[in-house]
Amino acid sequence: MNKALRNIFWGYFFIFFDLYIMIDVLMDPIGYFLIYTGCARIVSAYPNAKKAMTVGMIGIFVSLPSVFVNLSDSALPLGWSLYASILSILKLVIAFYLFYVLMEMAKSFGNEALYNRTQTTFKYFVTIHFAILTVMSFSMNVSGDGWLVLSVILVVAGVLMDILFLLLIRAFLRASPDVRTFNYSV
Secondary structure, X not given: OHHHHHHHHHHHHHHHOOOEEOEEXXXXXHHHHHHHHXXXXXXXXXXXXXXXXXXXXXXXXHOHHHHOOOOOOOOOOHHXXXXXXXXXXXXXXXXXXXXXXXXXXXXXXXXXXXHHHHHHHHHHHHHHHHHHHHHHHHHOOOOOHHXXXXXXXXXXXXXXXXXXXXXXXXXXXXXXXXXXXXXXXX
């Protein structure tokens, strides 16, 4: 289980961070592949992982062009911004299914605090990311500084939620029953 959680952590890390040096160094297809392999390891114990596996497999192929195209470049044609929106939705969908897998894991661990933390993080994560998608879809047609401020606040909140999601996965790594603690006292 530890290896599966590590794969999921690093997979989401690759999807979340973009580092362009001629190409995307932290390639999204690798991230989706890592999530796919991590979920494949635990699908027998946690059936919700099958949905995350499916989205991971789709993400491997859909995100291939993002390796070579810097989607944050404002000079790109309109089609690429639509593609970037599709990738954002795909990232939200895979996070959604991963949250369900994590909630199922927390129940099986018998860790009520971790389960409650996962539920709370899930609610904020989904709400903020849906708000970002909603504001971004209307931002082209609305002008004004207030709208820009709202967009910036939501994007910062979205980044923070992604970081909190990664920290939550790390918490599952520490709480996993596979973690062996050794007592070195004499």
